[in-house]
Amino acid sequence: MYFGDPARFPYGTKSADTITRFAVEDAGFLLSRGVKLVIVACHSASSAALPELERRLTVPVFGVVEPGARAAVKMTRSNRIAVIGTNATIASGAYEHAIRRLKPDVEIVAKPTPLFVPLAEEGWLDNEVAEAVARRYLAGLADEGVDTLLLGCTHFPLLACVIGRVLGPKVGLVDSSEETAASAAELLAGQGLLNPGGPVRHRFYLSDLAPNFQTVGERFLGEPMGDVMRASVGEAPERMQ
Numbered sequence: 001m002y003f004g005d006p007a008r009f010p011y012g013t014k015s016a017d018t019i020t021r022f023a024v025e026d027a028g029f030l031l032s033r034g035v036k037l038v039i040v041a042c043h044s045a046s047s048a049a050l051p052e053l054e055r056r057l058t059v060p061v062f063g064v065v066e067p068g069a070r071a072a073v074k075m076t077r078s079n080r081i082a083v084i085g086t087n088a089t090i091a092s093g094a095y096e097h098a099i100r101r102l103k104p105d106v107e108i109v110a111k112p113t114p115l116f117v118p119l120a121e122e123g124w125l126d127n128e129v130a131e132a133v134a135r136r137y138l139a140g141l142a143d144e145g146v147d148t149l150l151l152g153c154t155h156f157p158l159l160a161c162v163i164g165r166v167l168g169p170k171v172g173l174v175d176s177s178e179e180t181a182a183s184a185a186e187l188l189a190g191q192g193l194l195n196p197g198g199p200v201r202h203r204f205y206l207s208d209l210a211p212n213f214q215t216v217g218e219r220f221l222g223e224p225m226g227d228v229m230r231a232s233v234g235e236a237p238e239r240m241q
Helices: 016-032 043-056 065-075 087-092 094-102 116-122 128-138 156-167 176-190 213-221
Strands: 002-004 038-040 061-063 080-085 107-112 148-152 172-175 204-206 228-230
Touching: 002 016, 016 038, 016 043, 016 087, 038 043, 043 061, 043 065, 043 080, 043 087, 043 094, 061 065, 061 176, 065 080, 065 094, 065 148, 065 172, 065 176, 080 087, 080 094, 087 094, 087 107, 094 107, 116 128, 116 156, 128 156, 148 156, 148 176, 156 172, 172 176, 213 228
Parallel strands: 002 204, 038 061, 080 107, 080 148, 148 172, 204 228
Antiparallel strands: none
């Protein structure tokens, strides 16, 4: 089950308090549908709201920051990691804190790259505009000895080709989503909650039926999405059951 919030998008330009309030309401909607685990797939929401969600939710919940930090630490050889994300993600310092908990002596370069989000939404993934923006944002990272770039936004893997070309082959890219999926499978298996292999039904709910959502979603998934439904998000209770 997926819930997206285009009515209040983007989260990455909003304050931490506002992001947290939105994320709690979003999680309340999912809990009301009986989910067994919640993944906070938005990097801005993971950075700002995860502690409050962990306090309130009665099912397992985790975000993309810790899994992404683990993958970046595992990849780096030069001990220099760059992190790019929305303004909110970078301002939170969440990735720096998570990386340094794992590897205290690592050097981190963190840069906000907010224009990558509308480029991904527009489908301008590998053209001259995308390359010009990438060169402007990423100039000098390879020269600074960075060998690992953490893509700290859900949209950024769509731009991996142009980002990789600008940085060159000596800089590896980390997609937090892959590590997050592996962590979710491990957690569910450990708690005996894995689907034993029966049929899977995908359900997509949105706070507003944005006209380009299905196009962008199918670009991410590489397959048709099926039905997309509108859903209202209300106030969440203090303790969500």
